[in-house]
Amino acid sequence: MPIEETDTLVVGAGQAGVAMSEHLTRRAVPHLVLERTRIAERWRSERWDSLVANGPAWHDRFPGMEFTDVAPDGFATKDMVADYLVAYAKKFDAPIRCGVEVTSARRNVGRPGFRVETSDGVIEARNIVSATGAFQRPVIPPLVPAGSDVPQMHSTAYRNPEQLPEGGTLVIGAGSSGVQIAEELMRAGKRVYLSVGPHDRPPRAYRGRDYCWWLGVLGKWDAPAPAPGTAHVTISVSGARGGHTVDFRRLAAQGMTLLGMAAAFDDGVMRFAPDLAENIARGDANYLSMLDEADEYVIRNGVDLPEEPEARIIDPDPDCLRNPILELNLGQAGVTSIIWATGFTRDYGWLKVDAFDENGEPKHQRGVSTEPGVYFLGLPWQSRRGSSFIWGVWHDARHLADHIATQRAYMDYHSEALRNARDASQDGAAPADDRQTDRRVSPRLAQT
Numbered sequence: 001m002p003i004e005e006t007d008t009l010v011v012g013a014g015q016a017g018v019a020m021s022e023h024l025t026r027r028a029v030p031h032l033v034l035e036r037t038r039i040a041e042r043w044r045s046e047r048w049d050s051l052v053a054n055g056p057a058w059h060d061r062f063p064g065m066e067f068t069d070v071a072p073d074g075f076a077t078k079d080m081v082a083d084y085l086v087a088y089a090k091k092f093d094a095p096i097r098c099g100v101e102v103t104s105a106r107r108n109v110g111r112p113g114f115r116v117e118t119s120d121g122v123i124e125a126r127n128i129v130s131a132t133g134a135f136q137r138p139v140i141p142p143l144v145p146a147g148s149d150v151p152q153m154h155s156t157a158y159r160n161p162e163q164l165p166e167g168g169t170l171v172i173g174a175g176s177s178g179v180q181i182a183e184e185l186m187r188a189g190k191r192v193y194l195s196v197g198p199h200d201r202p203p204r205a206y207r208g209r210d211y212c213w214w215l216g217v218l219g220k221w222d223a224p225a226p227a228p229g230t231a232h233v234t235i236s237v238s239g240a241r242g243g244h245t246v247d248f249r250r251l252a253a254q255g256m257t258l259l260g261m262a263a264a265f266d267d268g269v270m271r272f273a274p275d276l277a278e279n280i281a282r283g284d285a286n287y288l289s290m291l292d293e294a295d296e297y298v299i300r301n302g303v304d305l306p307e308e309p310e311a312r313i314i315d316p317d318p319d320c321l322r323n324p325i326l327e328l329n330l331g332q333a334g335v336t337s338i339i340w341a342t343g344f345t346r347d348y349g350w351l352k353v354d355a356f357d358e359n360g361e362p363k364h365q366r367g368v369s370t371e372p373g374v375y376f377l378g379l380p381w382q383s384r385r386g387s388s389f390i391w392g393v394w395h396d397a398r399h400l401a402d403h404i405a406t407q408r409a410y411m412d413y414h415s416e417a418l419r420n421a422r423d424a425s426q427d428g429a430a431p432a433d434d435r436q437t438d439r440r441v442s443p444r445l446a447q448t
Contacts, residue, residue, distance in 0.1 A: 006032045008404055009116055009125035011105075011350075013039045013096045016131035016378035018085050019062065019394040021094040023401030029408065033131075034118060036101035039089055040082040042135065046156040050184060051078040052239045053390075054176055059212040060390045062088060073210070075239030081390075106352045107371075114353075114373065126373060127404055130351060130362075133378030134388050135344040143265040144338060150268075150330050152338035155181060161188035167336030168192065170270065170328075172262050174199055175234030178341030179246050183238075186256050191334060196248060196276060197261045201236040201283040202290050204245040207298065207305040211237065214294050221386040234343070236283065245287075248280055252318035259325055269329050276324045277317075284314060367400050375400045 010020050013035030024031045038044065053060045058072035060081075065088055070076045076084065089096055101119040105128055108115055113126040138154035151165065155177045161184065168191035171182040182194045202211045215221050226233075236246040252258050260276040291311060298305055328335070348356065355371035357363050363370040366383040376382070377400060378393050386392030 003122045003124055004032075005124045006030055007125065007408070008032075008127040008129060009034065009105075009114075009123060010129045010131050011102050012131035012133065012378075013089070013094075013098070014042060014131065014133055014378070015040070015085055015390050016133050016393045016397065017096070017129075018089045018094060019397035020129050020131050020377055020400065021089065021096065022062075022064070022092055022394075023398045024404070025092050025094070027401050027405040029401065029404055031095065032123070032125075033094060033096040034100045034102055035096060035098045036119075038098055039096060040085040043078045043082040043085075047078045048155070048158050048181060048184075049160045050240065051180070052076060053078075053081055054237050054239050055212045055389065056210050056239070056243070059210070062390065062394050064088070065091065075243055102350050104350050104352055107373075112373070127375065127407075128351070128373065129375040129377055129400065130348065131377045132347075133393075134346065134380050136347040137345050138340075139342050139345050140340045141262070141342060143262060143270075145265075148265075150335060150338055152340065155339060155341040158339055161185050161190060164190070165336045168334045169337045169339060170330065170335050171195065171339045171341060173197065173234070173341030173343070174236055174248070175341060175343070176237050178339075179236050179248075179251075180238050180240050181339060181341060182256060183240070183251060186251070186254065191257075192255075193257045193259055193328065193333070193335065194248075194251070195259045195262045195272065196279050197234070198275075198279050199234050199236045199283050200286040201246050201248075203287060203311060204237065204239075204243045206291060206294050206311055207308050209305065210243070211290070214290065214297075215385075218293055218297060221384065221392070223385045224383070226381055226385075247315070248283070249315040249318055249321070252320055253315065257325070258318070258320045259328070268331050269327055271327050272325065274324060274326060277321055280321060288312065367396055368403050375404070 008024060008029055008031040010017050010031060010033040013033050017033050017035065018039065021031065021033050035041070052075040056073050057067040057070045057076050060076070061067060061084070067076055067080065067084055069080055102116060103119065104117045105114050113124055114128055116123045116125055116128070138156050140152070140154055144150070144152055158181055169185050170193045171178050171185070172195040174194055174196040178194065182192050186192045204211060206214065238244060238246055248258055258276055260272040260274060260279065262270060263273045264271040297303065346360070348360070348362070351374070353371045353374055355363055355369045355374050362376045362379065364376050367376045367379070369375060377397055378388060380388045382388070382396050383399065384392065387396050
């Protein structure tokens with residue numbers, strides 16, 4: 001079979017791949033996007049039924065199109081987000097090919113570009129953009145043996161309360177996914193135990209503005225790197241039921257049992273670290289510090305926003321916080337299922353290039369890899385705090401498209417200079433002077 005060729009191959013057609021395709025299209029860069037299933041598939045089949053976006057519709061979108069099926073201050077459902085990305089790709093006729101899996105990509109020897117093996121044949125590409133994002137492979141810590149009597153699953157496999165067996169549930173991980181799933185199960189009448197690790201918990205809204213707005217006006221979305229020691233701290237925020245601030249004390253008052261971080265498991269007993277009070281206190285401090293910054297911004301800029309003193313009220317500590325449970329016999333407690341909301345790791349096994357450090361993490365500058373011709377998109381903190389969000393990945397994609405177009409312009413100049421030299425040699429003329437051979441093509445011309 002003939003080998004297909006393209007300038008730039010984008011792997012993945014989620015929000016990162018769609019954004020990348022738009023910017024490559026704007027710069028007239030020939031490209032192809034490969035998706036092993038459907039556009040935005042993870043939003044459809046790897047999230048629970050009631051999931052909504054964690055940011056309001058006016059914020060969690062691309063600049064070029066608004067949501068039409070949810071109010072600006074509302075929170076789009078997971079299917080609305082998937083449909084939005086499909087519609088956005090159709091808007092500029094993105095060259096997305098679904099049902100094609102990339103199995104390997106290797107640099108060509110002695111010539112530019114890469115040889116990419118796919119389930120649909122071989123593709124040669126000068127550039128590769130890994131747009132598979134940050135949520136590739138679910139992580140379940142090896143605490144509970146796979147053959148345990150208590151069924152366990154990652155949050156990607158959870159769909160709704162009816163899916164779980166009768167009895168209580170232990171949810172491990174209290175970031176946005178874990179806390180939303182735990183609250184849904186509790187509201188469905190299940191006995192819920194929630195293991196809470198270190199976290200930030202911003203207010204859902206304060207003084208009439210969503211926290212996404214506050215992060216914007218306070219300049220936090222554009223922070224170039226996480227603060228020391230906070231790179232892996234999870235954020236507890238929820239858009240469920242119209243959006244509300246996550247408050248662990250109130251969840252406990254409603255019947256949820258809070259626990260520290262899961263530390264060990266043996267003979268049906270889960271053991272927890274004695275860090276619950278510390279983790280809750282850290283979340284409270286993060287919450288109150290954001291209120292302080294917001295109040296300072298209002299005073300400094302004379303912004304007309306109503307005061308909200310009740311937002312600073314912290315409820316009394318529940319019993320599970322004053323007297324933390326360090327050991328839980330799952331059988332005696334009636335726990336019949338475990339949900340691990342413990343995040344994801346990246347999987348670049350298909351990318352056989354020298355672009356990773358000793359820990360398997362991409363080596364890059366704002367997504368431009370140390371391996372020429374390889375690009376990464378959708379990484380947390382790729383260029384700023386907002387990089388892994390829908391709007392943030394759009395801006396990072398623009399930067400990568402600029403870089404690819406710039407490199408194309410340099411190579412266009414190189415090819416033209418070689419043609420001029422060959423033509424001059426064939427005509428028997430003297431070598432072209434600087435005005436002929438040094439007509440540098442401005443890289444920025446490729447962006448206009």
